[in-house]
Amino acid sequence: MIEQITSSFTTDNYWDLFWLVRNSVITAGVLGLMGGIIGIFIMLRRTGLVVHGIAEISFAGAALFLLAGLDVVLGSAVGAVVAALLIGVLAMRDKDTSGVTAVLMPFGLGLGILFLHLYQGRTANRFGLLTGQIVGVDDVQTRTLVTGAVIISAVLIVIWRPLMFASVDPQLAAARGVKTNLLTIVFMILLGGAVAMSVQVVGALLVLALLVVPSAAALKVARHPAAVVTLSCIFAVVSAVGGIMIAIMGTVPISPYITTISFLIYVVCLLLGWRQRRGSQAEPETSVTN
Amino acid sequence: MTPALSLNEAAVTFGSRTLWSDVSFALDRGEFLAVLGPNGAGKSTFLKVLLGLQQLSSGSAEVLGKPVRRGSNQVGYIPQHHNLEAETPLRARDLVALGLEGHKYGIPWTSRISKARIEDLLTQVGAQEYADRPVGLLSGGEQQRLRAAQALAGNPALLLCDEPLHSLDLNHQRAITELIRSQAVDRGSAVVFVTHEINPVIEHVDRVLYFARGDHRIGSVSEVMRSEVLSELYQSPVEVIEHKGRLVVMGEHAEGEHHND
Numbered sequence: 420m421i422e423q424i425t426s427s428f429t430t431d432n433y434w435d436l437f438w439l440v441r442n443s444v445i446t447a448g449v450l451g452l453m454g455g456i457i458g459i460f461i462m463l464r465r466t467g468l469v470v471h472g473i474a475e476i477s478f479a480g481a482a483l484f485l486l487a488g489l490d491v492v493l494g495s496a497v498g499a500v501v502a503a504l505l506i507g508v509l510a511m512r513d514k515d516t517s518g519v520t521a522v523l524m525p526f527g528l529g530l531g532i533l534f535l536h537l538y539q540g541r542t543a544n545r546f547g548l549l550t551g552q553i554v555g556v557d558d559v560q561t562r563t564l565v566t567g568a569v570i571i572s573a574v575l576i577v578i579w580r581p582l583m584f585a586s587v588d589p590q591l592a593a594a595r596g597v598k599t600n601l602l603t604i605v606f607m608i609l610l611g612g613a614v615a616m617s618v619q620v621v622g623a624l625l626v627l628a629l630l631v632v633p634s635a636a637a638l639k640v641a642r643h644p645a646a647v648v649t650l651s652c653i654f655a656v657v658s659a660v661g662g663i664m665i666a667i668m669g670t671v672p673i674s675p676y677i678t679t680i681s682f683l684i685y686v687v688c689l690l691l692g693w694r695q696r697r698g699s700q701a702e703p704e705t706s707v708t709n
Numbered sequence: 710m711t712p713a714l715s716l717n718e719a720a721v722t723f724g725s726r727t728l729w730s731d732v733s734f735a736l737d738r739g740e741f742l743a744v745l746g747p748n749g750a751g752k753s754t755f756l757k758v759l760l761g762l763q764q765l766s767s768g769s770a771e772v773l774g775k776p777v778r779r780g781s782n783q784v785g786y787i788p789q790h791h792n793l794e795a796e797t798p799l800r801a802r803d804l805v806a807l808g809l810e811g812h813k814y815g816i817p818w819t820s821r822i823s824k825a826r827i828e829d830l831l832t833q834v835g836a837q838e839y840a841d842r843p844v845g846l847l848s849g850g851e852q853q854r855l856r857a858a859q860a861l862a863g864n865p866a867l868l869l870c871d872e873p874l875h876s877l878d879l880n881h882q883r884a885i886t887e888l889i890r891s892q893a894v895d896r897g898s899a900v901v902f903v904t905h906e907i908n909p910v911i912e913h914v915d916r917v918l919y920f921a922r923g924d925h926r927i928g929s930v931s932e933v934m935r936s937e938v939l940s941e942l943y944q945s946p947v948e949v950i951e952h953k954g955r956l957v958v959m960g961e962h963a964e965g966e967h968h969n970d
Contacts, residue, residue, distance in 0.1 A: 459798060462796070463794075463797070463798070576816065576817070577814055577815060577816070578814055579817040580807065580810060580811050580812075580813055580814070580815075580817050581811060581812055581813070581814060583799075583807065583811070584807045584811030584812065587793065587797055587799065587804070587807070588788070588793075588807070590788045590789075591786060591788050591808075591856070591859065592807075592811060592812070593762060594760045594762065594779075594780075594784075594786040594788070595780050595786070595808075595811060595812045596779050596780015596781075596812050597780070597811065597812050638796040638798060639796070641798070642796075642797075642798055642799070642800060642843030642845070642846075643798075643800060644798050644799060644800075644803055647798040
């Protein structure tokens with residue numbers, strides 16, 4: 420198997436090939452930046468699994484739009500935002516987002532399978548939606564995805580402080596006049612949008628690799644807010660762009676490269692984090708006991 | 710002088726159940742009020758009213774002569790202690806900054822004036838030493854000092870504390886109480902201190918507000934913390950015993966020395 424993969428690699432005309440996928444590289448880079456930012460809040464609000472749920476339910480939206488003869492990409496986006504909103508509203512009272520997600524996810528996937536069953540045409544080539552299809556993005560799609568990612572990142576920066584406050588200490592934030600419920604809804608809409616766009620790069624199944632893993636890795640090694648954001652964005656961009664740059668040399672799809680790179684980054688950060696902590700425990704004044 | 714806090718025949722009812730009613734008193738700047746009572750008697754709701762998070766069913770509540778409102782700079786709040794996640798991406802000074810401008814939208818940029826103010830607050834609560842350390846790695850007592858700094862950020866006329874000593878060891882309890890006392894009372898803010906136990910704060914308390922069974926009593930420690938007063942409030946025998954300056958409340962339903970945790 421390994422031979423099969425390595426023998427398929429070729430570096431001939433690499434930059435010609437790279438030029439062909441430049442749209443994908445730009446898109447992946449910008450989505451990586453957005454993923455690096457939103458991922459920090461995903462981790463802080465413990466909604467990692469929710470991201471997966473939204474991605475899977477977005478598949479139902481795509482299948483429904485396919486059945487109705489509409490744009491599949493738009494369908495997945497609508498599905499993602501609706502799923503995110505539903506989870507946000509249903510979990511508002513008891514904060515049990517993972518429970519609500521676990522309830523909604525099978526229902527969404529079931530609907531998706533039903534819609535695909537009802538669809539008369541060939542569905543096989545449509546499953547790109549599940550594993551990523553970024554190599555094919557054209558100029559219009561690139562512009563749409565980049566615009567979307569920039570808007571989501573900009574909104575996140577504008578609501579940064581209240582959202583951070585509400586995520587870290589919801590009680591105090593509410594007492595200080597932060598509208599925590601409204602922020603939850605806004606965050607879920609942004610998350611739905613971010614998932615819908617990331618689905619385009621790595622597919623519904625692997626969306627966590629772009630939205631969660633880079634931030635999880637950054638949080639292992641850094642605590643300074645600016646450092647966490649910077650690292651998280653770098654990790655996400657390196658995974659996404661690096662994955663594409665390696666993938667175009669061979670025949671293996673892009674997703675495994677992206678997930679492997681982001682996982683390796685995570686492992687390295689995890690080990691570094693352990694070493695840091697052991698180092699700080701060695702000094703008596705900085706013991707972390709409570 | 711306008712009182713820091715004044716309540717006039719304030720009442721909260723949920724459906725047909727009256728949590729408490731007819732609460733009227735005024736708190737001057739510099740006064741320290743301890744709010745006591747069993748779980749569910751309405752201590753937390755009382756704080757929510759003062760924070761503007763809970764509407765009164767009748768009556769009024771005013772801070773510095775103006776009706777309470779949510780997010781007011783005149784009111785500082787120290788929530789119950791809960792440990793922050795180890796991986797929270799904030800340093801101690803960032804947490805204090807949230808108390809100062811965490812409610813503001815826009816580019817998260819901290820001005821030089823704000824930075825100086827944060828430095829000032831860190832000094833006041835004695836947290837300079839760990840100002841640049843990640844909050845998630847600080848001890849419970851250290852985190853609670855930072856919450857005190859957050860609450861003092863707006864220079865409040867009224868400081869609300871919701872069991873700030875919860876789950877802290879005795880040394881930290883004493884330190885936090887001293888801090889609240891010196892920072893708030895000495896600079897002329899009134900303190901409303903909700904607590905399970907009066908003993909850790911007893912030397913600072915000017916008045917006690919005791920909620921139980923839909924009723925309440927307010928007065929000095931010696932007026933309220935007495936066997937006959939609490940027995941009447943609980944409608945069952947309660948005994949208050951003084952031992953070396955500490956008060957022990959004993960009774961079937963009373964909570965004093967008894968912790969639920």
